[in-house]
Amino acid sequence: MILFALTLFAAAPKAAPADAWAEAMPITKVETPAKVDDQVGGMTFLDDGRLAVAFHRGEVFIREKDGTWNQFAEGLHEPLGIIQDGKNALIVMQRPELTRLEDTTGKGKANVYRTLWDGFGMSGNYHEFAFGPARGPDGALYVALNLASAGDGVFKEIRGTWSEIGKANREQMTAGKGFKGALAGRMYSRVPYRGCVMRIPNDGKGPAELYATGFRSPDGIGFDADGRLMVNDNQGDWRGSSPLHFVTKGSFNGHPASLVWTPGWNQGDPLELPIETLEKMRSQPGGIFIHVDLSNSPTQPAVFPAQWGPLAKQVVFGEMNVARLVRFAGEEVQGVYQGAMFPFLDTKELRNGNHRLAFSPEGALLVGKTHLSWAGNNGIVQINAPQKLPLLIERVHLLKQGFEVHFTEPVNGDTLQPIVKRFRYKYHAIYGSPKIDTDDLPTTPSLSADGRTLTLPLTEIREGFIHEIRFAKTACGQDGRPLLGPVAYYQVVKQAP
Amino acid sequence: MLPLRWILCLSALGFALPSQAQDGKLLYEQNCAACHLPDQMVVGPSLIEITKLYQKKPKEFLQWANKPQKKRPGVIDMPSMAHLGDANLLAIRDYMIKASAGLKEKPAVTKDPFERVARRPEVQRIFMPDVGPAAIAVALPGDLSYCFDAGDCRLRTIWRGDFINGWLYWKSNGKATGVIMGKVLWHLPEDTTLPAAKFHGYELNDAGIPTFSYERQGAQFEETIEPAGKNLVRRFKVTTAQPLVLTIDNDTQASAGTRQGNKLTLTPEQAKSFTLTVTLS
Numbered sequence: 222m223i224l225f226a227l228t229l230f231a232a233a234p235k236a237a238p239a240d241a242w243a244e245a246m247p248i249t250k251v252e253t254p255a256k257v258d259d260q261v262g263g264m265t266f267l268d269d270g271r272l273a274v275a276f277h278r279g280e281v282f283i284r285e286k287d288g289t290w291n292q293f294a295e296g297l298h299e300p301l302g303i304i305q306d307g308k309n310a311l312i313v314m315q316r317p318e319l320t321r322l323e324d325t326t327g328k329g330k331a332n333v334y335r336t337l338w339d340g341f342g343m344s345g346n347y348h349e350f351a352f353g354p355a356r357g358p359d360g361a362l363y364v365a366l367n368l369a370s371a372g373d374g375v376f377k378e379i380r381g382t383w384s385e386i387g388k389a390n391r392e393q394m395t396a397g398k399g400f401k402g403a404l405a406g407r408m409y410s411r412v413p414y415r416g417c418v419m420r421i422p423n424d425g426k427g428p429a430e431l432y433a434t435g436f437r438s439p440d441g442i443g444f445d446a447d448g449r450l451m452v453n454d455n456q457g458d459w460r461g462s463s464p465l466h467f468v469t470k471g472s473f474n475g476h477p478a479s480l481v482w483t484p485g486w487n488q489g490d491p492l493e494l495p496i497e498t499l500e501k502m503r504s505q506p507g508g509i510f511i512h513v514d515l516s517n518s519p520t521q522p523a524v525f526p527a528q529w530g531p532l533a534k535q536v537v538f539g540e541m542n543v544a545r546l547v548r549f550a551g552e553e554v555q556g557v558y559q560g561a562m563f564p565f566l567d568t569k570e571l572r573n574g575n576h577r578l579a580f581s582p583e584g585a586l587l588v589g590k591t592h593l594s595w596a597g598n599n600g601i602v603q604i605n606a607p608q609k610l611p612l613l614i615e616r617v618h619l620l621k622q623g624f625e626v627h628f629t630e631p632v633n634g635d636t637l638q639p640i641v642k643r644f645r646y647k648y649h650a651i652y653g654s655p656k657i658d659t660d661d662l663p664t665t666p667s668l669s670a671d672g673r674t675l676t677l678p679l680t681e682i683r684e685g686f687i688h689e690i691r692f693a694k695t696a697c698g699q700d701g702r703p704l705l706g707p708v709a710y711y712q713v714v715k716q717a718p
Numbered sequence: 719m720l721p722l723r724w725i726l727c728l729s730a731l732g733f734a735l736p737s738q739a740q741d742g743k744l745l746y747e748q749n750c751a752a753c754h755l756p757d758q759m760v761v762g763p764s765l766i767e768i769t770k771l772y773q774k775k776p777k778e779f780l781q782w783a784n785k786p787q788k789k790r791p792g793v794i795d796m797p798s799m800a801h802l803g804d805a806n807l808l809a810i811r812d813y814m815i816k817a818s819a820g821l822k823e824k825p826a827v828t829k830d831p832f833e834r835v836a837r838r839p840e841v842q843r844i845f846m847p848d849v850g851p852a853a854i855a856v857a858l859p860g861d862l863s864y865c866f867d868a869g870d871c872r873l874r875t876i877w878r879g880d881f882i883n884g885w886l887y888w889k890s891n892g893k894a895t896g897v898i899m900g901k902v903l904w905h906l907p908e909d910t911t912l913p914a915a916k917f918h919g920y921e922l923n924d925a926g927i928p929t930f931s932y933e934r935q936g937a938q939f940e941e942t943i944e945p946a947g948k949n950l951v952r953r954f955k956v957t958t959a960q961p962l963v964l965t966i967d968n969d970t971q972a973s974a975g976t977r978q979g980n981k982l983t984l985t986p987e988q989a990k991s992f993t994l995t996v997t998l999s
Contacts, residue, residue, distance in 0.1 A: 258832045258888065278832070278888055279843060296854075298843035299892060316892070317843065317852035317868060320919065334928075336919040339868070343851040347892035372795050373893055378850045378908045380869040402788060402795060457797065513748040542752050593891040594761055596752035652797040 236694040237703030242568040245611035245705065251587065251601040254282050254290040260599045261589025263303030263313060264577040272579070274589060274601070275300035275313055281322065281331070294322045294331040301440070302353045302364075302577075312425055314353045314364050317343060317380075319425055337362075337425040342381025342412020344369055345396070349415060352440055354425065358448040361422040363432065365439035365452055368408035368416045368478055374400035381412040386481045386490050406492050407458035407652060408437055409478055416479025418442070418452055418468055434483055435474030435503060440576075443522040445551070446534035449558060453519045453538065456512050461646025461654030463519050464506030465538075465549060467558045472504040475648070492650065500648060505714045507559040508549050509646070509687055510538070512653065515562055515710065517542040518596075520576045522549075528584025528606035531615050531629045537565060539575035539588060542596045544568060546575060546588075548706075550616035554715045561617040561711040566604065574598030611705045612698040617690065621717045623664065623678040626690060626709065631672030631699040638693040639666050641677055643686040658686070672699055682716050739805040742813030749799060750810060756817050758824040762796060765818035773815055776808060783807045830885040839926045844884050845895040848905065849874045852917070855896060856928060857881040860945045862998070863900065871915035871932040873943060876904040876950055876996065903998045904969060937962055937989070950996045956989040964994075971995045 238244070253259035253274075263275035272284040279297035282290045299316040306312045310323040311331075318339035322331035343349060346369035353364035369375065374396035383391055389404035394411060410416045418439070420432040433452075437460055441453035450468045454460055459476040466474045473480060477491035477499055488494060510516035520539035525532040538547045545567045551560030574590035574597030581587065584606035590598040610629055618625040624641075641662040647654040664677045677690065692707035753761035754768070763771075772779040784807070786796040799807060838857045846853035850869035857863045863882070865875040879900020886894035918931035929942040937958035944951055956962055962984040966972065974992040975984035984992060 256832060256834075278884070296841040296843055298845075298852075315843065318917075332922045334919045334921070336868075336917050339852065339917055343869070345845065345851040347890070350892075376851055378848075378869075380850050380852050407797075517748065517752070543748070594889060595891065651800075653801045655801045655803075 237705060240568055240570065241611065241703055241705055242566050243570040246566060246604050246607050248566075248568075248570050249603050251284075251603050252288065253600055254280075254292070257282070258599070259601070260591035260593065260597075261577045261601060262300045262591065264579045264587060264589040264601070265303050265305060265311075266579050266581055267305050270582045272581070272587065273303055273305070273311055275303045277591065277593070279315070281311065281313065283329075291329055293324070293329070294334070299350065301350055302355075302442075304354055304356055304362075306424060312337065312354055312362065314351050316349070316351055319351075319354060319362065319364060319421065321425065338364075338419075338421050338427055338429050339380075340429055341366055341414045341419065342379065344379045344381075344394075344412045344415075345376025346370060347373055348408070348438070350438070350440070353442045354421070355442045355444055355450070356424075357420075357444060357450065359422070360424055361420050362425040363418060363420055363442060363450060365418045365436060365442045366415050367438050367440075368410050368436070368476070371402040371405040371407050371409060374402070374405075375411065379412055384411045384413075384481055387411060387492075388490070406478060407650070408476065410481060414479070414482050416476055417482055418450075420470075431482060431484070432470055433468045433472045433474060434479040435472070435476050436479065437476040441519055441521050441538060443524075443536075445522075445536055446524050451522050451536065453510070453522065455518050456510075456653055458650050458652050459648065461648065462512040463510040463516060465508035465510065465519075465562075466504065467507045467551075469504070473502045475499075475503045475506075496648065503648075505557075505685065505712075507551060507557070507712060507714060508562050509710065509712045510540075510547055510562060511687065511689075511710050514708075515564060516540040516545070516547050519547060521578050523578035523580060523586070526580050526584050526606075530610055532610070532613075535616075537578060537586070539578050540573070541576065541592075542573055544571045544573050544575075546571070546578075552616070552618060554619055554717055557715040559619075559712055559714045561614075561709040563614055563709055564706040567706060571602070572598050612702050613705055614707070614709050617709045617711050619682070619711065619713065619717045620676075620678075622680065622682065623676060624688065624690060624711065626675040626677065628673050628675070628698075628704070630702075632668070632675070632704065633697050633699050633701075634666075634668040634672065634675070636693060636696045637666065637668075637675065637704075638696070639664065639675065639677060640691045641679065642689045642691070643683060644689070645686045662688075682713055684713055684716055687712050739809040742806075742809035742811075743817070745802065745806055745810045746813050746817070749802060750814075753796070754814075757821040759826050763790075764823055765814045766821055766823050769815050769818045772811060776811060779811050780804055780807055783810075827889065830883075830889070832888075833885075836881060838881075839928075840881060841920075841922070841926075841928055842882065842884065842896070843868075844882070844887055845892070846875070846882075847895045847898065848907075850908075854920075854928075855882050856943070858927070858943070858945050858950075859925075861900070862945050862950055863898075864943060864950070866930060866943070868917040868930075870909070870912055871917050871930070871934065871939070872906060872909075872912075873941075873952065874906050875902060876998065877902045878998070904996055906967070936960065946995060949998050952994040952996070954989070954992050954994070956984075956992075958986050958989050961985055962989040966994060969997045971997065 260277035281294035297315045300313045302314040319337040323333040348370035350367040354362035393401040418433040421429045438455040480491035518541035546565040548565040576591040577589035615627040644656040644659040696704040784800040840857040852868040877900040882896040884896040915934040920928040940955040942953045974988040
């Protein structure tokens with residue numbers, strides 16, 4: 222019997238080594254400016270290849286090609302995003318406003334801090350972060366405004382018009398002994414546009430308009446390779462698991478608190494609306510970051526450049542809590558954009574706190590870290606575009622009855638052992654959700670002659686469900702290299718025709 | 719031998735072994751580690767403290783994790799972990815007890831590891847006490863500092879001494895204000911009757927002193943605030959078609975215009991360039 226057991230053990234294919242990701246894509250540290258709290262709020266490459274970074278305490282530094290850092294600006298209030306705007310100017314989103322920083326004297330340091338847009342409310346609540354800007358193909362800037370958290374109340378003195386909609390009045394919402402957090406709603410929107418995505422046309426000159434409602438803590442805003450606006454949100458109340466929304470104008474994206482800012486809103490407290498009503502109103506996310514399995518707290522999206530071969534035009538997201546990134550590959554199905562998420566750079570060597578992502582002109586991925594006293598980290602790491610990618614699931618294509626899984630290279634079909642499941646999350650006011658309605662889906666896989674496409678026929682595809690396709694940890698290519706990130710989570714919003 | 723064979727088969731196929739509760743360590747890392755460290759209070763209490771509270775009270779642990787309440791002042795409320803289920807929560811509790819065994823509580827970090835050398839002038843936007851949330855703190859050459867509120871576009875606070883300590887704000891996620899490191903000499907309370915203003919930003923001169931731009935009721939303001947001996951002078955350039963009416967306090971003297979009590983009226987010509995001097999003790 223012992224002999225048998227040993228034989229079985231030896232015959233079993235080997236699982237990928239724990240550090241296979243780091244071996245395939247080495248992670249190196251980028252030195253940050255000395256004596257600076259190097260939590261990264263915003264990071265972007267300039268046209269000339271230099272790197273601009275906004276740090277937690279309000280400094281903006283530019284990293285020259287030789288690695289030296291020069292300070293460009295200072296004194297900003299929690300900047301959480303940065304883009305270039307012409308030759309000597311940057312635009313940052315800081316807690317109170319969208320600001321254009323310009324050097325008009327040629328000294329390499331901004332002397333003009335011009336307010337582009339501050340027409341949103343601030344209650345003083347700590348959770349009212351401001352994210353963006355992302356520049357759209359229409360030349361407009363898009364920003365996303367965090368809701369306030371019932372973890373605390375509001376300042377006595379606020380900016381913007383107070384909304385009376387809510388169970389607690391302003392006195393009860395004011396921080397201090399009288400604060401009635403239990404009445405507030407887990408996350409709340411009592412000053413304008415909290416929980417909304419705003420569009421500020423003409424490179425931020427305005428006038429600003431409300432673009433979409435329904436967000437909670439949208440620490441990820443960007444455009445994909447085809448110009449779709451992506452906004453990802455964080456698991457919590459009304460967010461069973463963190464969603465990725467492809468946002469259209471006028472859409473409601475799930476978290477009810479911000480509905481009060483809908484022009485002409487006359488339906489009272491949105492938290493009191495029946496779930497069925499909200500369910501009918503909301504846009505479905507095109508992808509879901511599976512809580513725990515993929516990401517607890519997703520951050521900025523970045524589009525893979527050409528140097529990443531088959532991954533070019535796909536999207537990579539940061540993740541705060543776990544040492545991992547998340548990759549998304551989408552497709553249009555019946556006019557809806559949806560797709561699959563995969564673990565990426567799933568290695569402890571990456572560490573957590575992965576907040577801001579930027580690709581260099583050479584295709585290197587830079588990841589800036591933060592924590593803001595939650596789980597996370599600080600500093601910047603770099604991952605060069607690999608000469609040869611590891612074996613990956615390239616993308617997943619939805620069929621009328623099943624899925625087609627495309628691999629980046631030919632796979633050894635005997636090692637795959639695919640298991641297909643479906644599940645979904647509850648849509649409710651409670652924080653998070655278990656996976657519900659889980660079902661195993663039997664399938665008889667078939668591999669294409671070139672070994673790169675696996676077809677998984679299913680008897681039924683259900684809309685509103687995540688379809689999980691999991692391969693054995695020992696799955697490998699025809700050359701014996703392990704399949705890294707051997708799982709895909711496809712969010713079916715629409716069935717294939 | 720049969721069980722061994724089964725274990726080998728299952729692990730070779732990459733299945734997890736079936737069990738009622740999942741791995742407590744993994745569950746902790748995935749659900750709790752964002753706010754709880756083993757040996758130090760961060761967002762929530764350390765595992766050492768949690769162990770002290772619940773080592774002999776699994777029922778109370780479950781009650782808390784399923785339905786947390788407000789307990790510690792100044793600490794964020796914990797979200798309910800009911801979605802994990804009692805079996806998993808108890809696995810987390812077991813892990814927390816194990817992980818904190820033998821550890822000693824580290825004091826919470828109290829000193830700013832990035833404390834900066836004082837320099838003047840300096841501009842820092844941060845939450846400040848007793849003003850609106852869009853505050854701008856400025857240290858002037860000498861020993862005066864002030865807070866300009868970019869929400870109502872007014873000079874709100876003046877103090878003498880050191881500048882600010884932002885550590886309480888910066889070490890957290892925004893749940894604190896900067897601390898004034900001097901003696902407040904002058905402060906304006908909120909004025910809800912004030913017509914709305916629009917803030918346009920600021921420009922730093924070669925010395926690094928900001929000039930604020932804003933508008934109120936059609937008048938375009940540029941305001942530079944500088945020390946003048948032991949006092950503080952506010953230099954204005956205002957473009958307006960109408961006479962400019964400002965409310966000023968008893969400590970403030972105007973270089974131009976007609977004063978009636980606390981009401982100062984300037985013609986559009988006078989408004990082009992004038993100063994307000996705040997007399998400070």
